Amino acid sequence: MIEVTDLSYSVPNKPHILDSITFQLPSGSFFVVVGENGAGKTTLLDILMGFRRRTSGAVSVLDADPQTDPWQARARIAYLSEKVDMPGDWETREYLEFHRRFYSSYDLADETNLLRVFGLASTGRIGNLSAGEIRRVQIVAALATQPQVLIADEITAVLDIQGRKRFLDLLKERQRMKRLTVVLATNVPEGLDSYADYVLLIRKGSQVAFAPLGEFLEDETELARAVLHRLEE
């Protein structure tokens, strides 16, 4: 499903943004990428999406190399990021209408259901919504495309506690029901214990650990404590 082998990425002034990252994810797994600020999480996700050209190594997402512009495969991948802004003068309805045109698998009934779950109205300008509400609109648009893979970069940071839980519950449910593979990058691992199947910890571009949750926790009882423990080692 997702395979990354010996992935490295550098730019002229920063030689080791990512260094020898390796992991393999089976279909339908919930994968959490954790690390400090500037650890390289966003860069990793950018490479998975094909937004950056890797320096070395191999990457495969849905059996395609993101670097070769596999546009048909992108119809099955949903991308959520804090870097994606939305036009403030569009209405929620207009954004969803614009977005759905690109996806043949888009489910209108699911969109209506998701709007209800996230407490969003389809009218009202996006510019008048809060940062968390804007993310919710993006989540609705992303999930309504019925993706096989969801790649989310720091998306939970701006959601309130209820919104975050609702989002994660929804992902878990879709993971179970529809075999959705979730790749979630965050620097807030608290509360992810009941969702994560695999954890990748990065520090300054280097892979500290990649393991199934149980193995990653070792003697710790919580993911956040295990992350802290490994970072302090």
Next chain:
Amino acid sequence: MIIHFLKRDFLDFRVYWFIVAGITLAYGMAHHFTKLDSPGSPWSSLQVLLFAYFFLAIMPQSYVLGSVWRTQHQLSRHYLLALPISHRHLFTIQHYRMVVFWIPVLGLCSIYPFLGKGFSSASWDTWMVYYIALLTTCVLFIEYGIWSTVQWEEMTSYLPQSARMRAWLKMLVPIAVFLLVVEPAWMRLLTPIWFPRLKQMPDTFSFFGVLMGATGPPPSLVFPALALFLIVYWIPHNARKWCVTL
């Protein structure tokens, strides 16, 4: 898919098109009621309208290109790149979207030679210079828009402060070089209008003299054609810079 984007752009830029229409109407009325162009002068007031169109054409580029750093944009570049559209197709769509804003400039320039103070009776090489320079200049500004948008994004995200001066120069040099290359053509076309007495100046070693020396038929025709040729090589480079995968 192109229509889907263009329809959306039209809705988003309603005010913009309203301004274009307003300027055109205001010009038309001013021309009709105040006789802007005096019969004896080679100057045409249409050039003012042309400059207005030109500035309006370059304004929306950063909105369309969706740079994520410190620019206003409609949809972020990453949103566009994540869509299930081939990046080659997406890059073409982006060009169509930008060209739409050049329609007033291209439209006015295309008919300009046939209007009152145009040069419909000019020799064939003037025609060639004019249309090649026009095409080159439009493509140049569109490609520079793409180049500078991504360059700006790189500058603000990766580069340490010490490397920014070089990056600034890297951003400015291409436009300076290209403008110098198309300059002979525009000088040849515009000098008789703007500086009619310059042609008679004896000092060919003065600054204007040197400029005038470069406005003869060979450089004014060859340089823009050369620039057009270079731009054709610049487009794939920009495609790779904007889309990464291309």
